[in-house]
Amino acid sequence: MKDFILENENVLLRPLTAEDFALLLPYSLNEPETWHFSPRSAAGEDNLREYMNYALTRKAEGTEYPFVVIDKKSGQCMGSTRYYNISECNRNLEIGFTWYGKAFRGTGINKQCKFLLLQHAFEVMNILRVGFKADATNAVSVAAMKSIGAKEDGILRQDTLMPDGRFRDTMVLSILQHEWHDSVKAMLMAKLAK
Template identity: 35%
Template sequence: MIDTPVLDGVRVRLEPMTEDHLVALEGVAYDDRIWRYMIVWVKSRDDLRAWLESALREKTAGTSLPWVTVLKSGKRVIGSSRLFNLDLRHRTVELGHTWLAPQYHGAGLNAEAKLLQLRYAFDELGLNRVGLKTHHDNLQSQAAMRKIGAVEEGTLRNHLVMPDGSARHSVYFSIIREEWPWVRSLLEERVAQGSV
């Protein structure tokens, strides 16, 4: 099992998720806009606890590295993200389960968090591929993935069942090792400018 490291940026810090973060996450997690396109909806403390415990079980299994996103000014927990489906043999991972409290959308913080996670995946873990996927109706997320340089690979139709029973088609993107230097430069420039 890989220990989830602290990833320290300019405006955000990604801290390894623990049960101790439950209270801080409660302060920002109960907005339906966060969960609309997720395959788990969090509406109560029990939902949030189950979501957190699931992330920690995957961490213990060695397939996930979950973080909470902390705004360094004020030291406030504002969201979460993780690397998951980690496969060291094939040197691949997915980046996702990402959310920020809506009041922090559009502030460039997600780009900075992605830079930290991608730098860790490619430069520290030596991975060859980082995949990303999103709900077919989540056009904002798809645009954000393109904006960071991810390449759209296609759509898995009727891939997942949403909590309301509807079918989710998952739109897949990836960044591969050969693209990483360009993506890193793009993200570093955006973080330096404080752009979305």
């Protein structure tokens, strides 16, 4: 997949590079709770380096496409997100590994990013299904996915070993291409216009 940028008037999603370590490090050091629900933590310098190396290796293999999220007004890095589990033959992918610094949570940035990612996936990449996963106990994340039009597919019980040693139940949600065109795109555009 060739490198590309997604953007609107407020947010820029550009490909993650190894040079972005310095941009992400303050979140890694100062906001470690960001990765509480994540099976792959970037809290702490070593974990962030491993997190980024994993993402960039998967990008080189063609199964993931990580982004850095930039506030276009201030130029500040707000967080990161990615396409992952990209399957060209099945025409599906997942959006995840999404996190934002505390100052940017609840600001509407997530909806803007998800709109750009979904629009590109369905309208440029011609993807048929975009999936999402979250810790089933992470009510905020699950609600955020539902608020952008994702429908609950089910729960994978004791699906993922977490860094704290527990096995999480994973909520699986998705949006299908026809749902995007029939209703989800218009609904999200209306929310973003408010």
